[in-house]
Amino acid sequence: MDITSDPKAKLWLDGFGKKRNTKLSYTLAMKQYTEFTGKTPTQLIEEGKEDIKAGKLMDERRIFIEFNEFHNNLITTDKAPKTIYTTLAGIRSFFNKYYIEVPKVKYDSEAKSLPENEEIPEKEDLREALKVCTPMQAAIMLTGISGGLSAEDITNLKLKTYLDGLDKETGICTLVQRRMKTDTRYITFLSPECTQAINKYLEIRDRKIKAKDSRRERQLAKQRASPDSYLFISERIKDEYLQTGDEEIRKLTVGAITKIFRDISDKAQQNTPGGQWNTIRSHNMRKVFDSALLNAGADSFFVEFIIGHKIDKTRAAYFRAQPEKLKEIYAGYIDALTIEEKLDPTEHPSYTLMKQRNEELETQNEIMTRERQAERETLKTVLDEIEKLKQATTEREKLQAEFSPIMEENEEQIKAVEDITGVDFVTAVENYDVGRIIPPDSEAMKEHNRRLKADPEYKAKWRKITSYKEHKKLENQKHETFNTLLDKL
Numbered sequence: 089m090d091i092t093s094d095p096k097a098k099l100w101l102d103g104f105g106k107k108r109n110t111k112l113s114y115t116l117a118m119k120q121y122t123e124f125t126g127k128t129p130t131q132l133i134e135e136g137k138e139d140i141k142a143g144k145l146m147d148e149r150r151i152f153i154e155f156n157e158f159h160n161n162l163i164t165t166d167k168a169p170k171t172i173y174t175t176l177a178g179i180r181s182f183f184n185k186y187y188i189e190v191p192k193v194k195y196d197s198e199a200k201s202l203p204e205n206e207e208i209p210e211k212e213d214l215r216e217a218l219k220v221c222t223p224m225q226a227a228i229m230l231t232g233i234s235g236g237l238s239a240e241d242i243t244n245l246k247l248k249t250y251l252d253g254l255d256k257e258t259g260i261c262t263l264v265q266r267r268m269k270t271d272t273r274y275i276t277f278l279s280p281e282c283t284q285a286i287n288k289y290l291e292i293r294d295r296k297i298k299a300k301d302s303r304r305e306r307q308l309a310k311q312r313a314s315p316d317s318y319l320f321i322s323e324r325i326k327d328e329y330l331q332t333g334d335e336e337i338r339k340l341t342v343g344a345i346t347k348i349f350r351d352i353s354d355k356a357q358q359n360t361p362g363g364q365w366n367t368i369r370s371h372n373m374r375k376v377f378d379s380a381l382l383n384a385g386a387d388s389f390f391v392e393f394i395i396g397h398k399i400d401k402t403r404a405a406y407f408r409a410q411p412e413k414l415k416e417i418y419a420g421y422i423d424a425l426t427i428e429e430k431l432d433p434t435e436h437p438s439y440t441l442m443k444q445r446n447e448e449l450e451t452q453n454e455i456m457t458r459e460r461q462a463e464r465e466t467l468k469t470v471l472d473e474i475e476k477l478k479q480a481t482t483e484r485e486k487l488q489a490e491f492s493p494i495m496e497e498n499e500e501q502i503k504a505v506e507d508i509t510g511v512d513f514v515t516a517v518e519n520y521d522v523g524r525i526i527p528p529d530s531e532a533m534k535e536h537n538r539r540l541k542a543d544p545e546y547k548a549k550w551r552k553i554t555s556y557k558e559h560k561k562l563e564n565q566k567h568e569t570f571n572t573l574l575d576k577l
Contacts, residue, residue, distance in 0.1 A: 091118050097129040100185045106268060109240055117178030125154050136188040152191045159193045208375045209367045214427045217368050220355035225348055227289040228320055232373025234279035234425045236395040239345040239370040240268050245319040259283050262411055267396035275411050276394045277418045281426050345370050384424035473569045480562055487553040494536050501526050
């Protein structure tokens, strides 16, 4: 059933504007629902309104039976929790458009993907994948890894944006972007490894042939760069483009990028069993970017901003006003984002920046002033603060490791109470005899409770790892150190 031609569905989908991924996801959800019920979107709305006008209670309406049966069908067919949540959200959105109430069903509003779908590829996996890539595939893959761009944002990236942001000296490209999904303006960067791959791809696009071959020349003409060209274009372009010059004709689609990553995964022989997502896929490149930066010690606010997530307006404005400082911070993590093992040190942006700074220092040493000396002392203070922060973080990690089994058991007990009562734990404590519901303590938990009463030192450590005040204190220490470092760069 093609629901996009249905007037009720069309009006609903038009309301999402340029959010193509949301449209696609919700269209698929609604298609499943209409096939399950055997009714068109218009019929569903008409029936819903008829039942409301007839004064029927929710459990007497047709939507009550159909929606619950559909929900049960999703569960019995072993759909992932996140898939169920997204599917139901799409159907709710459709009915809400026409002010028709949808029955409540129990599902996880913070559903996650299945554990096997959360895996991200290691660097060695990515190296093997890059070996089988075409120049275009390698450029797209590295754009996701080094800049954290989503498939949709990659398709919207313009050639001019890339060329304007490319620093030929360092090889880093600065991209001032607006993320389509969240309508958030942000700044991100592409690594030298990535820009080398993109430049190679662009050279191939603009290549010329020596022998006269009109058919081949026409093919090359369709892919050559133009002032308004997208950075990445479709591999198959209609002849219509040569007559109109309309860049939308050769624009790459999100579906095409999905197919590109499927092809890479096939060639690299890294496909996963049926029913699971391949680790070599577009969204995972974004996860690799996020994970690599955080594991290398990057500040979480910095990572959130350059990946295009929404952060508080004050901090976002602060970041947007300092692209060069952000670029210097990014340059410090190039090693973490570089996939190939061999990279010429003289081409590394960190090398270029260090060389530039050393030359500046040599000049400044001859005319050293008290002000400069004060700056050095301030920098030393910042480094001392960073060292203290590292020690505090290490201490907290050790405590987390020590108390991890106890904290996990606590979480399991809380979840068990919430699953049985259907309400959050605090509400359950207020309204139920939780002591009769909560699972019995393990031997480890009993020993933990005994030590809390008998061992003051043990009790102090437990309070330190579970105290929100201590957690907040460490987070504030991180942010203050990061802000001081930004100011002194």
